[in-house]
Amino acid sequence: MPITTCVFDAYGTLFDVAAAARQxxxxxxxxxxxxxxxxxxxxxxxxxxxYSWLRAVTKSYADFWTVTxxxxxWALEKTGHDGDxxxxxxxxxxxxxxxxxxxxxxxxSTLKAAGLNTAILSNGSPEMLxxxxxxxxxxxxxxxxxxxxxxxxxxxxxxxxxxxxxxxxCAKDEVLFVSSNGWDAAAASGYGFRTAWVNRxxxxxxxxxxxxxxxLRDLIGIPALAGV
Numbered sequence: 767m768p769i770t771t772c773v774f775d776a777y778g779t780l781f782d783v784a785a786a787a788r789q790x791x792x793x794x795x796x797x798x799x800x801x802x803x804x805x806x807x808x809x810x811x812x813x814x815x816x817y818s819w820l821r822a823v824t825k826s827y828a829d830f831w832t833v834t835x836x837x838x839x840w841a842l843e844k845t846g847h848d849g850d851x852x853x854x855x856x857x858x859x860x861x862x863x864x865x866x867x868x869x870x871x872x873x874x875s876t877l878k879a880a881g882l883n884t885a886i887l888s889n890g891s892p893e894m895l896x897x898x899x900x901x902x903x904x905x906x907x908x909x910x911x912x913x914x915x916x917x918x919x920x921x922x923x924x925x926x927x928x929x930x931x932x933x934x935x936c937a938k939d940e941v942l943f944v945s946s947n948g949w950d951a952a953a954a955s956g957y958g959f960r961t962a963w964v965n966r967x968x969x970x971x972x973x974x975x976x977x978x979x980x981x982l983r984d985l986i987g988i989p990a991l992a993g994v
Contacts, residue, residue, distance in 0.1 A: 922953030
C-alpha cells in the first residue's frame with residue numbers, strides 16, 4: 767500500500783540533542799564544559815533514554831521533562847559538574863530551543879507539497895515538543911505532534927505507536943516511521959510500520975527480533991522512500 771503518512775521521532779531525529787551542550791560550551795559563562803561537552807551530551811541522552819525504559823517497565827511514568835532533568839543531573843555528576851547550578855539551568859533552558867538538523871525543513875516541505883501527512887511521535891511532553899517545533903520554525907510543515915503523555919507510557923510500548931492510526935485513521939502499512947534510535951525503528955517495524963533508521967553515527971544494528979526496512983545517514987532520502 768502507498769505511504770500516506772510520514773511520522774518522525776523528535777529528539778535525535780529531527781532535533782539535534784547535542785545542541786544544548788554544544789551551545790553552552792561556546793558561551794563564556796560555561797567554559798567549564800568547553801572540553802567535555804560531548805561527554806555531558808552523550809551521558810545526558812543515554813540516561814534520558816534509560817530512565818524512560820525503566821519507567822515503562824516498572825510502570826512508574828513521569829513526564830519527559832522530569833526524565834530529562836534526571837538524566838542531566840546524572841550526567842553532570844558523572845562529569846564532575848554537579849555543583850554548577852547555573853550550568854544546569856542553562857542546559858535545561860537550551861533544551862527547549864534545540865536546533866533542527868539542516869535538512870529537516872526542506873525534507874518536510876517536500877513531503878507536505880506531495881500531500882502526505884506529517885507528524886512527530888515522541889516521548890517528549892507536548893510543551894517540550896511545541897517549544898522545539900516553534901524554535902525550529904517547522905510548524906507549517908507538521909500536521910501534529912503526538913506525545914506519549916496521552917497514554918502514560920514511553921516507547922516502545924505498542925500503545926504509543928497506536929496513536930498514529932488513531933489520529934490519522936490510516937493502516938499500519940501506510941506509515942513510514944523514521945527514528946534515529948535503532949531500537950525505536952526496530953520496534954516500530956515489529957509493530958507493522960515501514961521504518962527507516964537514521965544512523966548518523968554509523969552505529970551497529972541493535973540485536974532485536976526486528977530490523978528497520980531502511981538505514982540512512984540523514985533525512986535527505988526520506989521523500990524518496992515515501993514515494994515522492
